Amino acid sequence: MEFLNRSARRRLQGAPFYILLIFATVITLVPIIWVFASALKSNKEIRENPLALPGEWRFQNYLDAWFGASFDAYFFNSIFITVTSVALVLILSSLAAYSFAKMRFRGNQLLFFIFLFGMAFPLSAKLGPLLSLMYELNLANSRFGLILVYVAGSLPFAILMLRAFFQGFPQELEDSAALDGCSRFQFYLRILLPLSKPSLMALGIFVFMGTWNEFFQALLLINEDSKRTLPLGLTAFQDEYFTDFALSFAGINITAVPVIIVYIMFQRNLIEGITVGSLK
Amino acid sequence: MAQSFSAPRKRAASPRFRIDLMPYLFILPAVVIYVIFNLGPVLASFFLSFFRWDLLSPTTEFIGFKHYNFILNDDRFWNALSHNFIFLGLAVVIPVSMGLFLAVFIYEIRKGRVFFRAALFLPAIFSGVVIAYVWKWIYHPFAGVLNPTLELVGLGAFTQSWLGNPKIALYSTFIAYTWASFGYSMVIFLAGLQDISTDIFDAARVDGANFRQKLFYITIPCLYDVFTFVITLRIFTAMGVFGVIYILTGGGPFYASDVIDIYVFRMIGNYEMGWATAAATVNTVVVVFLSTGFIKYREWRSWSS
Numbered sequence: 001m002e003f004l005n006r007s008a009r010r011r012l013q014g015a016p017f018y019i020l021l022i023f024a025t026v027i028t029l030v031p032i033i034w035v036f037a038s039a040l041k042s043n044k045e046i047r048e049n050p051l052a053l054p055g056e057w058r059f060q061n062y063l064d065a066w067f068g069a070s071f072d073a074y075f076f077n078s079i080f081i082t083v084t085s086v087a088l089v090l091i092l093s094s095l096a097a098y099s100f101a102k103m104r105f106r107g108n109q110l111l112f113f114i115f116l117f118g119m120a121f122p123l124s125a126k127l128g129p130l131l132s133l134m135y136e137l138n139l140a141n142s143r144f145g146l147i148l149v150y151v152a153g154s155l156p157f158a159i160l161m162l163r164a165f166f167q168g169f170p171q172e173l174e175d176s177a178a179l180d181g182c183s184r185f186q187f188y189l190r191i192l193l194p195l196s197k198p199s200l201m202a203l204g205i206f207v208f209m210g211t212w213n214e215f216f217q218a219l220l221l222i223n224e225d226s227k228r229t230l231p232l233g234l235t236a237f238q239d240e241y242f243t244d245f246a247l248s249f250a251g252i253n254i255t256a257v258p259v260i261i262v263y264i265m266f267q268r269n270l271i272e273g274i275t276v277g278s279l280k
Numbered sequence: 281m282a283q284s285f286s287a288p289r290k291r292a293a294s295p296r297f298r299i300d301l302m303p304y305l306f307i308l309p310a311v312v313i314y315v316i317f318n319l320g321p322v323l324a325s326f327f328l329s330f331f332r333w334d335l336l337s338p339t340t341e342f343i344g345f346k347h348y349n350f351i352l353n354d355d356r357f358w359n360a361l362s363h364n365f366i367f368l369g370l371a372v373v374i375p376v377s378m379g380l381f382l383a384v385f386i387y388e389i390r391k392g393r394v395f396f397r398a399a400l401f402l403p404a405i406f407s408g409v410v411i412a413y414v415w416k417w418i419y420h421p422f423a424g425v426l427n428p429t430l431e432l433v434g435l436g437a438f439t440q441s442w443l444g445n446p447k448i449a450l451y452s453t454f455i456a457y458t459w460a461s462f463g464y465s466m467v468i469f470l471a472g473l474q475d476i477s478t479d480i481f482d483a484a485r486v487d488g489a490n491f492r493q494k495l496f497y498i499t500i501p502c503l504y505d506v507f508t509f510v511i512t513l514r515i516f517t518a519m520g521v522f523g524v525i526y527i528l529t530g531g532g533p534f535y536a537s538d539v540i541d542i543y544v545f546r547m548i549g550n551y552e553m554g555w556a557t558a559a560a561t562v563n564t565v566v567v568v569f570l571s572t573g574f575i576k577y578r579e580w581r582s583w584s585s
Contacts, residue, residue, distance in 0.1 A: 014388060014389050014390065017385045017388045017389050018389060018392075020385055021382070021385050021386065021389070021392075021396050021400075024382060024385075024400060025396060025399045025400055028399070028400055028402065028403060028459070029399060029402065031403075031414050031415070031418055031425075031459070032402065032403070032414070034418075034425050035414055035417065038417070046423050047422065047423055050422075050423050050424060050425055050428055051425060051428050051429065051432070092309050092310040092313065093310060095306045095307070095309065095310065096306060096307045096309075096310040096311075098306060099302075099303045099304075099306035099307050100307070103300075103302070103303040103306070104303075105299075105300060105303035105304065106299070108303070111307060111311070114311075114319065115310075115314065117319065118314065118318050118319055118322070120567075120568055120571065120572075121322050121564055121567070121568075122516065122519055122520040122541070122560075122563060122564060122567050123520055123522070123541070124520065124522075124540065124541045124544045124545075124560045124563060124564075125322050125325055125326075125560050125561070125563070125564040126318065126321035126322045126324075126325055127321075127325075127544065127545070127548060127556070127560065128321075128325055128328070128544075128548055128553045128556045128557045128560065129320075129321040129324035129325050129328060129557070130317070130321040131548065132553070133316075133317075133320070133321060133324075148313060148316075148317050149317050149318075151313055151317075152313050152314050152316070152317035152318035153317075153318055155310050155313065155314045155318070156314070156318075159310065184302055188306075209405060212407070213405075213406065213407030213408070213409075213410075214407075215407060215408055215409050215522075215523045216522050216523060216541070216545075219526075219545075220545070220548070230407075231407040231408075231409035231410070231523075232409075234409050234410070234413065235409060235527065238413055238416075245417075245423050248413070248417070249417065251413075252410060252413045252414060252417075255407070255409070255410055256406060256410050259405050259406060259407070259410075260402075260405070263398075263402070263405045267398050267401075270405070271397070271401065271467050271471075274464065274467055274468065275467055275468055275470075275471035
């Protein structure tokens with residue numbers, strides 16, 4: 001390899017890694033590509049040759065799937081529940097995290113520990129009494145009830161993450177703000193939040209994905225078709241159209257596409273939310 | 281720590297029991313929602329597992345360990361729990377090592393890091409429901425993609441009913457779980473790798489270390505804490521696996537892929553709240569014991585070496 005210059009040799013050294021990565025990427029993405037391709041085929045094509053690409057692209061499948069179930073309601077519910085939950089989590093957790101990180105008061109450690117406690121439990125540990133409570137409060141089978149459950153579930157992680165971030169703020173910032181006559185709430189609103197935008201963004205996208213995808217609690221608490229979220233609606237749709245292959249594939253894609261779009265737009269924020277929270 | 285926002289000095293003269301309420305007001309809304317809709321039900325689940333109660337009647341009667349007696353003598357409970365353990369054993373090895381190797385490969389290349397990271401993480405963004413339906417169709421007996429592919433490459437002997445065969449169903453669901461979870465390990469390992477000082481790798485290159493030596497003597501030891509976190513995450517997801525199995529097999533055939541969360545969900549559906557809460561409590565004890573025990577062990581080992 002002497003005839004190759006330094007940089008060319010460098011590039012060749014990386015070649016095995018590229019080959020392995022391309023191989024892994026193809027294996028990982030093939031199922032998704034196959035589902036998208038199958039959604040454009042006819043049932044006959046799928047049955048006779050499941051591996052082939054669609055002969056003629058039948059976008060009609062998507063329309064049939066959309067009108068075959070209340071996807072408009074599922075979409076509305078998912079958007080409404082997720083957006084409201086994310087907004088509430090960001091407001092409540094940033095307020096609490098500011099207090100935990102920057103204020104001295106009796107019970108600070110204990111209260112923070114109580115929040116941490118909630119991250120140690122598997123989901124099933126609360127389901128029985130939660131269902132009972134939601135019936136008791138008339139919040140079962142309600143979008144509002146589901147929002148409260150999701151917010152309560154996301155708060156421990158959100159507070160943990162933001163507290164660690166707020167602790168990194170220099171004390172001088174608060175001191176000078178206080179000298180200028182800035183109250184603690186004004187400091188939170190005018191200085192802390194604007195300066196934390198990247199962290200709030202990462203946390204928001206992370207909570208958005210978790211809430212949008214949630215299934216177990218929605219399955220437990222919602223039993224009216226008009227109140228189902230997308231994951232829940234997809235199960236109902238699949239149960240009904242299991243023999244209609246093309247529509248089933250289209251239904252999966254209708255549910256998957258919004259997540260893919262959000263992911264493409266906010267990929268860096270999402271991965272930051274996962275890794276920043278985990279490495280602290 | 282200097283507290284710039286503590287009460288102004290003149291207030292110090294006012295009665296001593298005057299306390300600053302602001303910190304509590306900031307926390308209050310979060311505490312209320314968290315306690316009512318998360319912590320409260322967890323604690324209630326623990327206490328109510330010692331009572332006879334159901335969803336609709338408020339009357340409760342203390343019965344001690346009766347529910348536990350039933351659960352611990354129920355073969356299906358142990359069957360489900362053992363499947364969680366099989367899941368856990370596989371999950372700490374397969375998705376974790378896949379994530380580690382892919383992270384190392386991405387770290388080794390120069391161009392396209394963001395692309396490969398984003399593409400390989402893609403399955404991890406979906407709901408368990410979407411993942412399960414993608415794999416339900418892959419495994420489908422005749423409209424699926426797996427069996428025809430095996431025949432195409434001359435492995436026709438391996439075609440089978442992936443979700444219908446009781447010996448295989450659990451492992452088929454594990455493959456779907458792996459597809460959706462190695463990306464998490466990968467991005468966390470990658471972030472950990474990028475935190476390692478490049479000086480160490482440069483020194484290793486100067487000394488002529490090969491890929492394997494770098495991996496075992498630098499990368500893996502430097503990622504000690506990251507490993508602890510990644511594996512702890514697997515403990516939680518493997519012990520709490522639900523959506524993927526619920527949709528792919530429902531725990532079947534004949535309970536061959538049943539897991540604790542499906543067992544608990546089934547009990548709730550049958551209004552057997554006592555058994556559901558007892559089983560959930562046992563599972564919680566197992567999970568807390570496993571995760572804190574593992575973290576303590578890792579801390580002890582890094583401290584003692």
